[in-house]
Amino acid sequence: MEGLRVLGQPWEFARHYYEHGADEMIFVDVVASLYQRNSLKDIISRTAQEVFIPLTVAGGVRTIDNIRDILRAGADKVAINTAALQSPEFIRTASRLFGSSTIVVSIEAAKEGGKYLVYTDNGREYTGVEALAWAKKAEELGAGEILLTSIDREGTGEGYDDDLTVMISRAVSIPVIACGGCGRLEHAAAIIRDGGADAIAMASVLHYARAGHSDAGKITGEGNTEFLRSGKKLSTIDPLEIGAIKKYLREHSIPCRHELDGRDAR
Amino acid sequence: MVAMRDKRTVIVDYGMGNMFSVLRACASVGLDAVLTSDRKELERAAAVILPGVGAFCPAMENLSRLDLALPLKDFCASGKPFMGICLGFQLLMSESEEFGNSRGLDIIPGTVKKFPCPNPERAKVPQIGWNEVQRRGSWDGTALEGLADREYMYFVHSFYVQPSDPRDTSSVTSYAGIDYSSSISRGNLFACQFHPEKSAWNGLKIYRNFKKLITGE
Numbered sequence: 233m234e235g236l237r238v239l240g241q242p243w244e245f246a247r248h249y250y251e252h253g254a255d256e257m258i259f260v261d262v263v264a265s266l267y268q269r270n271s272l273k274d275i276i277s278r279t280a281q282e283v284f285i286p287l288t289v290a291g292g293v294r295t296i297d298n299i300r301d302i303l304r305a306g307a308d309k310v311a312i313n314t315a316a317l318q319s320p321e322f323i324r325t326a327s328r329l330f331g332s333s334t335i336v337v338s339i340e341a342a343k344e345g346g347k348y349l350v351y352t353d354n355g356r357e358y359t360g361v362e363a364l365a366w367a368k369k370a371e372e373l374g375a376g377e378i379l380l381t382s383i384d385r386e387g388t389g390e391g392y393d394d395d396l397t398v399m400i401s402r403a404v405s406i407p408v409i410a411c412g413g414c415g416r417l418e419h420a421a422a423i424i425r426d427g428g429a430d431a432i433a434m435a436s437v438l439h440y441a442r443a444g445h446s447d448a449g450k451i452t453g454e455g456n457t458e459f460l461r462s463g464k465k466l467s468t469i470d471p472l473e474i475g476a477i478k479k480y481l482r483e484h485s486i487p488c489r490h491e492l493d494g495r496d497a498r
Numbered sequence: 499m500v501a502m503r504d505k506r507t508v509i510v511d512y513g514m515g516n517m518f519s520v521l522r523a524c525a526s527v528g529l530d531a532v533l534t535s536d537r538k539e540l541e542r543a544a545a546v547i548l549p550g551v552g553a554f555c556p557a558m559e560n561l562s563r564l565d566l567a568l569p570l571k572d573f574c575a576s577g578k579p580f581m582g583i584c585l586g587f588q589l590l591m592s593e594s595e596e597f598g599n600s601r602g603l604d605i606i607p608g609t610v611k612k613f614p615c616p617n618p619e620r621a622k623v624p625q626i627g628w629n630e631v632q633r634r635g636s637w638d639g640t641a642l643e644g645l646a647d648r649e650y651m652y653f654v655h656s657f658y659v660q661p662s663d664p665r666d667t668s669s670v671t672s673y674a675g676i677d678y679s680s681s682i683s684r685g686n687l688f689a690c691q692f693h694p695e696k697s698a699w700n701g702l703k704i705y706r707n708f709k710k711l712i713t714g715e
Contacts, residue, residue, distance in 0.1 A: 308516060
């Protein structure tokens with residue numbers, strides 16, 4: 233796992249984002265399918281005790297029992313990618329059992345020869361399936377939402393993939409969450425206004441603002457801790473705070489919950 | 499121990515969606531609550547929360563199968579604090595348009611309708627996300643007491659509630675070109691379409707208010 237850079241403890245990040253106005257959180261185990269595991273339960277159950285916004289778990293959701301365990305641990309939704317592509321009927325079974333709104337279908341797409349094709353295993357495995365057809369199928373099978381990640385843009389800070397998001401969002405009547413590429417405030421507004429996104433997800437641009445707040449020496453487990461120990465800053469992305477993003481959206485007539493609403497009334 | 503039980507809040511577990519978040523929200527405000535489908539527990543509860551996510555028809559079927567429909571009606575008539583959440587709000591109505599026409603618990607006169615899709619606003623259905631809750635009438639002494647007008651709460655639903663008597667509505671929310679009743683308040687009954695247990699600090703305030711209605715503190 234040399235390529236995965238460790239930035240800190242997930243529950244510390246979760247608490248921080250909650251306190252600073254995140255509207256929803258997605259926990260992704262990026263190597264779950266590779267390792268055939270599901271390891272987020274502990275992180276979720278710890279987070280759910282103190283974080284009262286919707287929590288979604290992605291990565292390694294393969295069976296009905298997986299979903300049941302994850303929900304019991306404190307998640308509200310699961311996002312399914314690999315297992316859904318392997319067996320589309322899994323979406324139908326899961327959404328009938330747990331309700332559509334619990335089942336998010338995660339689509340990771342990259343552009344190839346003018347088409348958007350779907351990948352699994354965090355962009356590692358080629359499927360040859362077209363993103364547009366798969367999104368429609370996922371809706372038909374009972375998915376409640378689509379988490380749409382642009383593999384080309386993820387981690388780049390160059391902005392969301394407008395073409396991909398518009399195409400999918402117009403083709404389905406369920407909400408589409410755009411993911412991958414947010415690096416500046418303008419990106420967040422543009423993908424909602426022009427890209428048809430119903431919600432936006434972001435990771436690096438927030439995480440790098442928080443990196444270094446955990447004690448790198450205490451962090452064990454897999455992944456590369458070199459970056460944390462070096463004390464460097466990332467050169468390609470200027471970190472953003474949730475409050476600044478929401479303020480920017482409101483200033484651009486995109487309504488959203490104020491990041492501090494009710495916080496001090498506890 | 500007996501005194502503890504007398505103050506107990508029952509969260510009705512009838513197999514519709516995730517009830518654990520409701521239990522956790524209760525715990526976080528210090529409300530002694532238990533998840534159960536036992537009608538005897540429901541009959542002696544100090545307060546009842548009816549949560550639920552999913553479809554109206556199977557929910558009514560489950561309530562009947564578990565022999566909970568009548569005890570729920572009796573509890574609502576008892577004057578003790580009751581809170582319905584999401585599907586637990588819709589079930590209080592007389593009927594739903596889902597799958598033709600389905601009878602509800604008929605505790606509050608009204609119907610459950612589906613958001614139009616497509617709609618002129620190009621709003622997605624279901625509504626999944628945060629939306630404004632606009633005040634109707636006074637919130638004093640209700641579960642909404644102390645909240646500001648137009649506070650954001652978290653919603654997940656394709657169907658909305660239309661009470662026959664507009665005076666039952668304590669808040670209105672706009673979506674898909676429709677101003678619908680996002681909560682009702684009538685005597686001991688409070689019910690909301692949004693999920694207070696997923697609406698951060700303002701949502702937890704509703705749980706705190708509900709606790710105050712039960713324990714007086």
